[in-house]
Amino acid sequence: MARRALALGIASAALVTQPALAQDRSTAEELEELIPDSALDNPEDWAAQGTDGPQPAEPEAFSEIEADTPIDDIPGMDLAWPEDLEFEPLQDLEPNEDIEFVDLLPDNPRLAFDEAETFDLSDSLVLAFPQKEPPFLESADFVERFEALSTIEELEDDGEENPAQVAARAKADQELLETLLRVYGYYDGQVIRTLASPEPGEDNADTSPRVRFDVIPGDRYRYGAIDLGQLPTAPDADTLRAAFEIQPGDFLQSDTIVQERFDLDRKLGETGYPFAEIDEPELLIDHEREEGDLTMPVRPNGKYVFGEVVSNDPDFLSSRHLASIARFDPGDVYQRSLDLDLRRAVTATGLVSTVSVTPREVQAPQGDEPGVVAMDVELERAKVRTIAGAIGYGSEEGIRVQASWEHRNFFPPEGSLRVRGIVGTQEQLAGVTFRRNNLGGRDKVLTLDAYASTIDNAAYDANTVALTGTYERLSTLLFQKPLSWAVGAEILATDERNRIVDGMPRPRQTYFVGSIFGRATIDTSDSLLDPTRGYRLTGFLAPETSRTQGQQYYYLRNQADASYYQSIGDRYVVAARARVATIQGADLVGVAPSRRLYAGGGGSVRGYAYRSIGPKNEFDEPIGGRSLVEFSLEARIGTGFLDGAVSVVPFVDAGSVSTSATPDFGEIKIGAGIGVRYTTGFGPIRLDVGVPLNPGPDDSPVAVYVGLGQAF
Template sequence: MASAVARRSTSRADRFRTTWLAAALIALGLGVTPAQAQDRDTDAELENLIPDSAIDNPEDWANSAEGEPETEAGIDPEAPLPDMDISIEWPEPPFELALPDPVDPDPELAEAFDEAQSDRIVEPIVAAGEEFQVNDTLTLVFPAGGDEFPEGTEFLERFKSLSSIVELESDDSTIAQINARAVKDEELLNQLLDIYGYYDGQIYRTVGASDSDDPAGAGANIRFDVVPGEQYHFGAIELGDLASTGSDYPDLRASFGKLRGDETDDLSPREEKERVEVEEPSDKRDPLKVGDPVKSDDIVLATARLNTALGESGYAFASVGEPSLLIDHARVEGDLTVPVETGGKYDFAGVQSSDEDFLSSRHLQRIARFEPGELYMQSDVQDLRQAILATGLVTSVSITPRETAAPEGEEAGDVLLDVEMTRAPLRTWAGAVGFDSQDGFRLEGSWEHRNLFPPEGMLRVRAVAGTREQLAGVLFRKNNFMGRDQILSVDLYASTVERDAYAADTAALQARFEKETTILFQKPWYWSFGFEAIATNEREGNVNDVSTPRETYFVAALPLSATLDSSDDLLDPTTGFRLSGFVSPETSRNDDVQSNYARIWLDGRAYFSLSDDIVLAGRAKLGSIPGAPLEAIAPSRRFYAGGANSVRGYGYQRIGPRNSLGDPAGGRSLTEVNLEARIGTPLFSGALSVVPFIDAGAVDNGTTPSFDDIRIGAGVGVRYETNFGPIRVDVGVPFNRREGDSAVAVYVGLGQAF
């Protein structure tokens, strides 16, 4: 029995061989007689391997062999191993290892290796394609002719802007780094193919390494062969319940479309809607439709435009979900589904304030750019929110449409806008300290309460103490008075001013009502009118402490102004024009002499975009003061020229007739002409531009310009774009300077010169 146990403790392979042999014997026994069975007196080793019981019943013996334990009887698996005396003599150096005999290469293995290598290092796939050298390292190859890949040019530019190889290009890059970037760029190319609708496209990457002696990787080359394949097209487009919008459906469906070549995405939703209504009926637009190429950009844009169109067409509660695209490779088509819920059409019912004592519902309705009963437009809601924030009286605003009447059939429902506001601190102390070589020391301080007289009634007390100016004054200002961006202001002040052209001690009361233009709401025209009552004691300038006699003037004026504005930007225009006119009928009493005159000027500005990077800007200003001789007009009411916004290259108010002391005396007519080119550069990501300019100007004693003493200045400046307008630095040189004029003038300011 012990020998039987020993046989069954053999390895798993031995048992398998035993079982297999028994099964083979069974199979052989099907065609063999019993006389051919094993002799029972056979060899002992064969007896141990195949006992007589296996001959009698092989199947039972095989099953019993698999089921019995594999350990020998009487051996405790928990017992420790017996001590074994195993010792190996440690060799002493030097060691001598026998080299293996060389092995001849196997021809079959060598052939297989060559075939594998030929699969990895491929020849260019698009052999007859069009190559584009992106940089010294990277080459893209497209199918020749462009018919197979019409988006190739746009695809290439997009790839350049996102490529890891381009972005991280460096002379220090190693082969490993370049190859890792190539892997990322290959993923990028596949993503871009999907974006343009080539879902079966293939990218083949070929890496050509540099010389082995160059670890930096110089000379490495990456080549991508782009095989776009067939472009997929829309097989179906599903837009939720958009069809339930009735008569609005054609326009709304047309809005779910692509950007046309003559369109721009710089327009506001309101401007875009107005442009479309005037220029593009629904049957002239380019909506996405079945059969169009499946492009992800078009889907994203069309979804956004539909969302905007719903919000601008009265659908206050409309929702547009994330689009889903089902790609069917068998049909080479994509089925687009955009979940749209229109939610009914509404008109504005009004505005409801959450803080009536602070900013009332009535005042908020004045600020709004819509009237109750007008069609709901999401852009009007957003504009109202921005206008409330622009008051400076609140830190946060939320506006929620609330249904007050449900739509019935084709008749729109009503929504009331609930405005929730958080008050901001209303009192402000402010101060400023300055010094410059021309005006000396200046200290300015103010206190204001921005809502002392609700709504938006501000009171400001201010004071200035300086070398050449002292002032104390009180200003009352009512913003959004009787309408959006309409301002009523009353200013009472007393001041002492020392200028190169004149010195004045003045007490004044000024009232003004105006319609202003703002960055938030740039208007095609704006205006102002007012009243001024002034008592001023003045003299013309002095040199070396030699002063001209002082004169006292009592002036009353009714200034009026108006501006037409077709420019595209308030602070940095590139196209359009502005035409401004100013008229101020005035009466002045001096030494018991009453004089009546009018101060008049006309200012025109034009902007021409010559290219994406060059804007030509020009300005001309003409002014006249008819009705009274020069000496009857207070020096502070006369015309002067020169300075940052007049004629650059000359000091402030330094151009014009001079008195016997050599100081500017001012005049009754004014001429200014400016021309500059605003040239963009790639510096600072395109934020920096260079501006060469030439200016000319003249001031004359007569009421019409004579140009006898015209002054010309020229120079160059730079502009740095910011979120609040360009920062301006100009350096000008006077061409025909007079005594007392500087050789160079430098100007720093915010916004363009004109």
């Protein structure tokens, strides 16, 4: 009866799904009991009768059947078994040698692929690449990126790995690997994760849980159609399209899209499109074609040239002045980098608290003619008055107290006035300085300085009144220039003598000095404060005249400096410096002691006091010379300490000063030592400790120097 009930169910289903078939009047007897002929004649009346009529008998349950009972004798089964049913015998399958199977290690429940390329990233993590064809050429870069992001790697760094934690993080790492595969264009890749956990016991109690990922990239997808919106309509369409270096058929890599989008945006900004827009890219993957169609709408919005610069505060910084410090002229093709450069230049004046530069359309493009944009500069004034002071002590100069007051826009625009004073053990000074920044062009500075000073050091004692004027083109941290220069003039009166020794004064002389000078520097180094490669060459010439004790002297002061920097690997920099200087045309007595040549100190020969190297008189006082030669060599070695901010610098310096105009190397002083550099955002802080290798009787056994930037 149970078999019949099953048959009923099937019949009922057939009735529902095939309503067009009529009930057969010769239905089996069991079915007649359920659906009589009257139900076919009038189904609605029959359905309204409900279930009060006779019900079918309960089906009999199958009794237990022995396994060897013939199929014809099964109780309740009245279906005849077909006698002519035959099955073909099963055929033995031949082994396919091209199919590779993974082996399950009996003593370690993990998968292992034979001949897989493996990377042991740590004691807890193994990455394997079993796929041979096509080869996974990006495996090295893939492993490096995964290692940087792996949560299992972070867990091991914390020293807290255990089986439960490793298992939890293994799932996250598997998702990371699958994401990385898609980044590289492998959308059908597989990652098999296996975990080996140590069994408790003394033999392997210290064994760490170990995770292995077998990465099977599969085939790499390629770019299909590439839609860049309105880019083909731009005047420079071919040039702009070349900046987006993705072509149909290239291998797909999603992070390359981000980089190429940036490159295209930069190209648009640098070739005259200030209002260009680029929408977010969309990548549609077609698994059947194994391709991705890229859509990234681009709207160039017209090409433009620069117009005028407009200041919102012309009484403070005029439009004309801002235009003079811009690195573009009206009519030049718009470049976003020059736009940003103008903003940085206005910030560098130190006169504003905030500044923005915005291109504004003043003339729309017409046909092939570009439009014109004005550059609107919105700025807010900063406080322009500064009071500064410092108190310090140095082994070379003793106690020193200095203070200054400055108004940075006393003579608009960018005309500063500074009053300064120094009181110290060896120096006293009062001076006033006028400085006009960006005069006649960017980074061109006019400086007028008047001062009166008294200096009493180991070399000379000088009371001086001077006036100096300089016009120069500076190399700055904002814009390091391959060529910088300065020209100027100086007049001074100075009353000088050597220091008083044992209460005995040295003869004094008054000098009236006039000088014009020029300086030029060629700089190919990569940094002003911390160069690692390149060279610098500086030349200085100063024709001077000096009148003292009724005699007039004419001479030429000149100096040449050269430095070279060479990186060796990522951690080492070798730096060398040489200096040669001479005073030609006058005897030593015709040159004021304060203007002679000396060596020694932190920027010269370390290990010796400031200006202590050179010819000496009978009182063992430096008298200066007319020629100088210096040489320095140091190695800057990165330590990796404090994230690489600290480096160690062994050095050796040498110098010689002669009374003749030609160096005679009668005495060469050598100093050596070691320094430490701490790199900051504005340059390295320098600490050098030097010792004199051939000291004189008055030289200290050790000298310490502190400064900002490298020694040279």
